[in-house]
Amino acid sequence: MSWLDSTVHRALVEAVLVGVLGGVTGVFVVARRLPFFTMALTHATFPGIVVAAMLGVNLYLGGGLFGLLVVAAVLVFSRGRGQDFTTATGIALSGGFALGVVLVSSQDGFTRDLAAYTVGDVLAVSTGDLAATAAVTAGVLLLLALVGKELLLAAFDPVGAAALGLPTVLLDFALLAVVEVTVVATVPALGTILAVALIVGPAATARLLSDRIALLFPIAAAIGVACALAGVWVSTVWNVATGASIALLVGLVFGTVFLATAVRGRTRRAVPVRA
Amino acid sequence: MSERAPTLVIDRASVAYGDVPVLEELDGVVHEGEAVALIGPNGAGKSTLIKALLGLVPVVRGRIEVLGTTPAQARRDVAYVPQADTLDPDFPVSVEQVVMMGRYRRIGWLRRPSAADRAEVAGALERVGLAARARDRFGTLSGGQRQRVLLARAIAAGPRMLLLDEPFNGVDAVSQHALLEAIGSLKEQGASVVVSTHDLAIAHLACDEVCLLNRHQFGFGPTGDVLTPERLRATYGGHALELRGDRVIVTQT
Numbered sequence: 001m002s003w004l005d006s007t008v009h010r011a012l013v014e015a016v017l018v019g020v021l022g023g024v025t026g027v028f029v030v031a032r033r034l035p036f037f038t039m040a041l042t043h044a045t046f047p048g049i050v051v052a053a054m055l056g057v058n059l060y061l062g063g064g065l066f067g068l069l070v071v072a073a074v075l076v077f078s079r080g081r082g083q084d085f086t087t088a089t090g091i092a093l094s095g096g097f098a099l100g101v102v103l104v105s106s107q108d109g110f111t112r113d114l115a116a117y118t119v120g121d122v123l124a125v126s127t128g129d130l131a132a133t134a135a136v137t138a139g140v141l142l143l144l145a146l147v148g149k150e151l152l153l154a155a156f157d158p159v160g161a162a163a164l165g166l167p168t169v170l171l172d173f174a175l176l177a178v179v180e181v182t183v184v185a186t187v188p189a190l191g192t193i194l195a196v197a198l199i200v201g202p203a204a205t206a207r208l209l210s211d212r213i214a215l216l217f218p219i220a221a222a223i224g225v226a227c228a229l230a231g232v233w234v235s236t237v238w239n240v241a242t243g244a245s246i247a248l249l250v251g252l253v254f255g256t257v258f259l260a261t262a263v264r265g266r267t268r269r270a271v272p273v274r275a
Numbered sequence: 276m277s278e279r280a281p282t283l284v285i286d287r288a289s290v291a292y293g294d295v296p297v298l299e300e301l302d303g304v305v306h307e308g309e310a311v312a313l314i315g316p317n318g319a320g321k322s323t324l325i326k327a328l329l330g331l332v333p334v335v336r337g338r339i340e341v342l343g344t345t346p347a348q349a350r351r352d353v354a355y356v357p358q359a360d361t362l363d364p365d366f367p368v369s370v371e372q373v374v375m376m377g378r379y380r381r382i383g384w385l386r387r388p389s390a391a392d393r394a395e396v397a398g399a400l401e402r403v404g405l406a407a408r409a410r411d412r413f414g415t416l417s418g419g420q421r422q423r424v425l426l427a428r429a430i431a432a433g434p435r436m437l438l439l440d441e442p443f444n445g446v447d448a449v450s451q452h453a454l455l456e457a458i459g460s461l462k463e464q465g466a467s468v469v470v471s472t473h474d475l476a477i478a479h480l481a482c483d484e485v486c487l488l489n490r491h492q493f494g495f496g497p498t499g500d501v502l503t504p505e506r507l508r509a510t511y512g513g514h515a516l517e518l519r520g521d522r523v524i525v526t527q528t
Contacts, residue, residue: 031366146385153376156366160428163329163355163438164380165347211412213367 004127011122011232011242013130018122018186018198019225021137024144025182026203026224027216028175032155035200037074037176040089041183042192044070044096049117050103059117060132060184067180070096075173120191120243122232129188136185140178144217151175152213189228190243198224201250208254208261223253279306282436282467283328287337290320290327296335297323303486303495307435310458310468312478312498315488316511321471324488325438328469329355342435349436351380354429356439359421364414370424371409374399377431399431400424402460404453419450426457437461439470443477455481475502 004010029038048066052059070092077088125133144151154161154171162168179199186195206219231246283305290298298320305311313321326332327339330347341349354377377399378392388396400406403423408416413424422442429437442454458468458481472478478485478498485501487493493510494501 033363149376149379149382149387150384152368152372153379156368156373157357157362157376159326159331159361160355160357160376162331163350163353164376165350166379207367211367212369213372216367 004130007123008232008236010125010127010130012229014122014125014133014189015228015232015246016225017130017133017137018189019202019223019228020221021133021140021182021224022186022195022198023202023206023220023222023224024217025140025178026199026201027206027213027220028151028155029179029199030203030207031213032175034176034179035196036086037089038179038183038199039196040093040096041067041070041180042187042195043100044092045180045184045187046097046100046192047103050100050107054103054107058128060129060187063187064181064184066096067184068177071173071176071180075169075176117187118192119241120187120189120194122189122228122242122246123235125188133185133188136181140182143174143178147171147174190246194243194247197247197250198228201247201254202227205250205254205257208257223250227253279308281305282307282309282342283311283469284338284340286340288327288334288339289336290323290332291335292323292332297332297490298327298488299491301337301486301488301492301495303484303492305467305469305484307465307467308462309484310462310470310482311484311486311495312482313469313471313486313488314473314475314478314502314510315493319489319510321488322440325355325440325469325471328436328438329353352435354432354434354437356422356425356429356437356442358441358444359418359425360445362413362421362425364421366414368413369409370405370411370413370416371396371400373413373424374409374427374431377428380432395431395433396427399427402430403427403457417447417450419446419454422446423450423453423457426454430457430461434461434466436467436469439468441471441473443472443474451477475507478502 029035045063045067048062049059051066052062074085074088074092077083077091078085150166151171151174154166154168155175158168161171182199183195186198190198202220202223203216205223206216209219210216227249228246231242231249234240234249235242235245281304285301285303288301289296313324315321323332327334328341328346330345330350339346342352374396375388375392378388378395382388382392397406400409403426405420405423405427408420413421416424426442443451446454462468470482479502482498484496485498486495487501487506487510489510489512494506
């Protein structure tokens, strides 16, 4: 018997991991204004999941690999004449999701697996899911520790970064790939549709509380962990959907902090950065 | 004409985005310690020329040599100052973090800023008169102050050539003065400066040479020789022009 044999224990560990991962990645998503891209990825990875289900390989591996293709496609499309990043993202979202639907409709039988995929259930995560989320979280934290300053510059001033000779296309791909693996790793707990809540919500809330990027990471991670743990608790006590409970709490926390900071008259152009 | 070493040599150069030519048949030489103003209407290709000097837009014919080598290889010693209003004012980054970005190439990958880097950042902010705002969020500063922060970022890089894209657009008198002072002191230290501007008075004030651009080159040489009514009328395609004493006013829509 291992401590991780308990469903609730696994759910708690997964909640902590996705809370940290979603919060940290979310800081870049919010600063770079990528919530739409994040939302699109949750849909565009769908055909990868379907193909994995058809081939009988790990669903999240399938989604993850296909997601990298989608990221590359968005980067290539957005460089076309008269195109931009949002347009390319819209194309990838609808194209990817449509491909998934076509593949599903050509098959019979695995709609139940896919239903779990769209809604997610943190109480159903396997030890394998946990290991995958832990590996992704460690990888993302390591990447940010190593090239965080270059990612920050490329996000803030792409032309300035290119002028410094930084490989901006590679840095863009790295950042979008971080978002992509975060989406895929968060899906078992929250499902495709709600994963975006745990990535955008805690970071947006942190942004209401601080202007200092060094503080945004721990604040967002703390909010993410708190909401994920509380969501697991709420769903077991009242027997309601876990993913939705977590997403709802994220929304409530954002709303509360928004009102509190609005009352103190500092929603916009918040506190000047003082150490 | 100058005994100082040439830092920028443009030799019958044409610049293009893909198969769309933007600038054709440019010629000119800039020496160390000299400043050249790029003057021309909107869409003339001033920003494109600056990007070509950074090696971000290809030279399709002729040659551009920066600091004795290709633009891409010279980047190490070239600093670029973008227009402040092209940057997201809501981005959670402080003034000193922005200036520190100028040190990134010297710091290198996988390393953190040292005490010496911090001292350079503080010194650069001092030179643009914004040391007191180091910890404020970049977006809380006025447009002119943000432009000075971006100049401080370039100064912190310790460049031999400075490229500024429309730094005086929408900048108040105090910031304009601070920018001119800082550019002047960089020139005294031997840096070459290339600055695109609409402001002919500033070109007179801060620059030794002028390059008149509108897809083609309408003149390159000492400011007083090149900024003539005839050449300006040719560059701006006949937009109304008034002359009063030594002041030239170009009106364009």
